[in-house]
Amino acid sequence: MVKQSVVPMLVLVALAIAGCSSTPDHSSRYSISQDRAPAGNFDVSGLQDAQPRYEKPRSAGNKSPYTVWGKSYRVMSSNERYVQQGTASWYGEKFHGHKTSNGEIFNMYAMSAAHKSLRIPSYARVTNLDNGRSVIVRVNDRGPFHGDRLIDLSYAAAKKLGYLGSGTARVEVAAINVRPDGSMTMAGKPFGGSSEPIASTGNQALFVQLGSFSHRSPAQMLLEQASQAISNPMRVREIVTESGRFHRVQVGPFHNEDEALEAQTRLEDRGFKESILLTDNH
Incomplete structure (x- = not known):
């Protein structure tokens, strides 16, 4: 060397x-x-x-x-x-x-x-x-x-x-x-801050995703933490991709961008800094 x-x-x-x-x-x-x-x-x-x-x-x-x-x-x-x-x-x-x-x-x-x-x-x-x-x-x-x-x-x-x-x-x-x-x-x-124009989502429902995990237990734990910080509906959505099975913690649905961004801001203020905005088909 x-x-x-x-x-x-x-x-x-x-x-x-x-x-x-x-x-x-x-x-x-x-x-x-x-x-x-x-x-x-x-x-x-x-x-x-x-x-x-x-x-x-x-x-x-x-x-x-x-x-x-x-x-x-x-x-x-x-x-x-x-x-x-x-x-x-x-x-x-x-x-x-x-x-x-x-x-x-x-x-x-x-x-x-x-x-x-x-x-x-x-x-x-x-x-x-x-x-x-x-x-x-x-x-x-x-x-x-x-x-x-x-x-x-x-x-x-x-x-x-x-x-x-x-x-x-x-x-x-x-x-x-x-x-x-x-x-x-x-x-x-x-610019509003997203990588894709939200207007292109049409009538699709919007969700704020807080995390994605290969196992359900950490996803459920994050869901419980989020439920104590905000009163909006939320879910753990299980999906199967080419990379495997994942459990996604999502808050929503929201029917317009303003509602979704408002919830995302409140979540960030309560410590949930790593979130993304996506549609129901993602």
């Missing part, structure tokens, strides 16, 4: 900035040489999107311009109105547990991403243009620095978008800006 003290400083700086799967990497700080998905079958069917919130601007990870492997890049002065289409890749086990460009720890099971020019940390909605799926990710890393790729998603986010098998996908990336008062815009337009 090469000692850090004899590695040229330029390489160390480049690696600290890069920190994602599509960056050429010859250092020995990673335990495996090739990136890969984790063993097993991680279920993302109930995985919630990143929840956009206001975060004070930081200097970490936003140095501009910066150089990686001889090429210079610039960080945007503002993410406002950013929307662009391009190719998405993903990164996983090789980088899991290592620092991202702004000093946080990369978690391949979290809804996060790397981007060359968006200010970090920030949020973006990423839509797979081939299948119409959308997710919201938190951008906290720099990259990808391979070819013409636009964004690197975490393993979990890529799996939720449905392109792990192909490795890349055609996507649209739209920046989400959160103001100090909590109001949000996406690509310069007012």
Whole structure:
């Protein structure tokens, strides 16, 4: 193993900035040489999107311009109105547990991403243009620095978008800006916070999902905790997917978005921070 003290400083700086799967990497700080998905079958069917919130601007990870492997890049002065289409890749086990460009720890099971020019940390909605799926990710890393790729998603986010098998996908990336008062815009337009337009659900009932478990007992425990915090109807819905059987804790039904969002806010105020809004057919 090469000692850090004899590695040229330029390489160390480049690696600290890069920190994602599509960056050429010859250092020995990673335990495996090739990136890969984790063993097993991680279920993302109930995985919630990143929840956009206001975060004070930081200097970490936003140095501009910066150089990686001889090429210079610039960080945007503002993410406002950013929307662009391009190719998405993903990164996983090789980088899991290592620092991202702004000093946080990369978690391949979290809804996060790397981007060359968006200010970090920030949020973006990423839509797979081939299948119409959308997710919201938190951008906290720099990259990808391979070819013409636009964004690197975490393993979990890529799996939720449905392109792990192909490795890349055609996507649209739209920046989400959160103001100090909590109001949000996406690509310069007012935004409500979900990865899919709720208006498209028609007359389908809406539910606030608090969690998804492979066994019923933890789901029942969460249901009992939620029932003490809020009086709305709720259920444990058992479903069978390609990944197995799951028990989903859901509050509802609600017949319009306003009712559902109001209940979601009350639940968050009572400590249930990790929730998603979905329709009855999900």
